[in-house]
Amino acid sequence: MTKEQMKKTRRVSDEEVYETIIAMCRAAGLEGSVRPEDVARVLLPEHWQTILKRVRLFSKKLAHNGRILILRKGQPADPDEVKGLIRLQITPAGLLDETGLEEEE
DSSP states (O other): OOHHHHOOOOOOOHHHHHHHHHHHHHHHTTTOOBOHHHHHHHHOTTSGGGTHHHHHHHHHHHHHTTSEEEEETTEEOOTTTOOSSOEEEEOHHHHHOSSSSSSOO
8 A cells, every 4th residue: 555545534623614614705705605615625635525515514504504605506595405516605694703603503
């Protein structure tokens, strides 16, 4: 086995996933948006596909809490019904909230 094959994928905490989603959406601003794939690539550049499902799941939770919008074809979509290619957009509440994790369901 080569050193590359022996290297383990680093573990990413739930807080890191939430914070990265919020930080990237804030950086894009109220008019911009972020792809979940880009968030996953920031978290695990070489193994981003392994964390994409978590990014989408946590995006759904943030959308339910009013911190972000999930966009499908440029329009807000129901987080429980959306499928396919999506983008994430910060809300005014998401810009104000500092923690990103409080008041979870």
